[in-house]
Amino acid sequence: MTFAFGPALLFCPADRPDRYRKALDRADAVILDLEDAVAPDARPAARAALAANPLDPARVIVRVNETGSADQAEDLAAVRAAAYRTVMIPKADARLDDAALADLDVIALCETAAGVLDARALAERPGVVALMWGAEDLVASLGGSASRDRAGAYRDVARHARSTVLLAAGAAGAAAIDTVHLDIADLDGLAAEAEDAAAVGFAATACIHPSHVDVIRRAYAPSDVEVADARRIVDAAREHGGVFRLDGRMVDGPVIRHAESVLRRAAPRVE
Template identity: 60%
Template sequence: MVPAPFALGPALLFCPADRPDRYGRAVERADAVIIDLEDAVAPANRTAAREALIAHPQDPARTIVRVNALGTPDHELDLLALQSTGYRTIMVPKAESAAALAAQRGFQIIALCESAAGVIAAAEIAAVDTVVALMWGAEDLIASLGGTSSRRPDGSYRDVARHARSQVLLAAGAHGKVAIDTVHLDIADLAGVAREAEDAAASGFGATACIHPSQVEPIRGGYRPTEAQITAATDILRVAQSQPGVFQHHAQMVDAPLLRHAEAVLQRAGIPLPGD
């Protein structure tokens, strides 16, 4: 079951809910904004953040609200505030229980699997009807394991983080849901952002979250197929129209999986498939 391309676009920008002066700029610069009522807001400021969320409406079609974790008093207050807005897509952090998520009615849910329990339960979470996407989180995951760093000194993810990333991607894909890659915390490392976005797109993620406007274009670039990739994909699909079954093309065997790879390239580029 192949997930549909993420309708909002590849670059999702977090914005603190207690900074309404940034809401509009975030929506303008990114494909969608994630207004954050959780980690980006100090507990003492959450009441003011909810008031700001209500008082400064943005386009609901391009706005996700990260609420506080299920089972917390702030979560219930967040949902109450959302009733006074047009926002109906929420990101639920520290998601661990499919049953608890299924009980959240009236919202499309992006489940953030960022603990050991959440990663292990990712497949059950992805099966919930109202869950439209899964995202993973490296830092909370490592904290839940008692670790101290998600990355090695060279900047690459440690094996446990890579495993969690893959498990969330596979769980989402198995249920036809979108997988969202996690944020890159080193704001100055735009080359690293671009590399990880390119890998995310090639692996099957539908979007990548980010924490700074400067990261938006590197993410978009990572998800945007190159002209060479578009040309190669178009060429293979055109040849396939007159070649039944497996065939050889430019000394490469081409079969059904490679045709699907080529179709995915053109989908990401927004180009109709040959014959459509």
């Protein structure tokens, strides 16, 4: 299973087909949302819009409604009718219906207490290519009212969920997607969170506004200095092998793998 998207995934309401193409043109992939972004009475028209306004399936994710809802079966039928291959399952947990999703690639959105605790098992389910986490529904599932403190930083439970989902995805060989930054105007805060996401191994960050796309792309793209340093490490490793000293620092297996990760993120620039 491979995750072919990223690093900037832009949500778009599925009942706004006039925005589909614009969203896809701005981002690395678009998440057409049939869940929170669409009122229940607008969902039939939104489903019809999927097939009536085709996009490149390789760059489209469709967020359907949660497992056990009355809407999910109709959502999945609309996804298949539109020839899309990747779905995001909100509020994912152990109830995930493998049979209903058998021919699709799945991004499991761990955004409830049950979902975060089930993250490792979800990452190992058939067809699951990625995990994403969500802060607001998580806190709501706990009976809370705010995922961030007054300074704007995530509270401990949100940070724990983020790390849990990242570790679960990594352990199972799946990708991890960082959650959206809800403060649209806070580009500095978004940049800091996206830079951290890239540094610790997230494959992508989701966003809710086109202005966030370039911020995320810049955060995931290593600097010229980082690329040059990584290239020197990888080249030296080919020459020396094992543990060696480079510019006064010890280089061993983990350091080499870090450098290789930098080069993978910079692949379009160094190939």
